[in-house]
């Protein structure tokens with residue numbers, strides 16, 4: 001698997017998928033003298049068969065949007081750390097990791113500003129119809145049909161409800177404050193030292209918001225948090241932006257609301273069954289979509305890949321992880 005004889009003694013770090021950072025920027029940026037990679041994705045064997053054959057001495061996983069559950073961990077008895085290049089940890093079975101004493105290091109703060117920029121971009125696009133105008137010009141309609149007539153809606157003065165005021169949510173709030181919006185939020189609990197109004201439920205927040213920006217993790221508690229009642233509370237003029245996980249919204253209900261004009265629009269970077277996207281959304285000019293790429297910039301990929309490597313090096317040197325995820 002591309003390793004020299006001298007490498008053979010190094011501890012093995014499993015790659016289930018090829019991390020985007022490696023695929024885009026080149027694996028050579030992410031090698032280490034302290035460990036070597038075992039690449040499951042290069043094998044033609046199904047993952048579990050591969051792990052049954054090769055997983056016995058693997059000590060760590062470098063995960064990137066891959067499922068790590070009990071059935072995977074059962075085949076990796078020596079694994080004690082997972083360094084993931086994701087901010088969201090919904091694909092890792094956290095209780096199972098805790099039970100087995102497996103530490104987790106995640107992307108920490110690496111993506112926060114990029115995702116926040118992107119969320120603001122989606123919101124402005126939906127409100128001001130940038131993508132729709134772009135299509136209009138590129139399809140040659142300006143000359144044939146005249147000026148683009150549907151009016152957008154002003155960002156300044158909008159009431160923004162942030163769902164999940166963690167690192168990313170906070171960056172979104174700061175940016176939109178600078179645009180002249182007012183901010184309120186819902187989180188598991190009110191954040192000490194934060195002056196934005198806190199709402200106990202997303203439904204109350206939605207009722208007081210012109211746009212909801214979803215920035216929370218996907219957990220059992222947040223699955224379908226944005227449901228029929230929340231969408232009704234957001235109302236006909238309301239906009240949803242989702243840079244969290246598709247499962248945070250009841251997608252079928254959102255599609256119905258968008259088609260029937262029960263909410264005004266949506267900016268969506270994530271979907272419940274991605275890469276599948278509800279086909280009804282393809283036709284809607286008030287919906288802006290992207291393929292789960294809010295986190296990705298050249299810089300963030302480089303930084304997150306290097307962070308994962310440094311976390312693994314810290315682990316193999318018996319030093320504290322740099323971005324250890326503490327499950328509370």
Ligand SMILES: O=CC(=O)O
Pocket residue numbers: 085086087088089107295
């Ligand atoms: O959405 C991407 C991530 O969680 O890293």
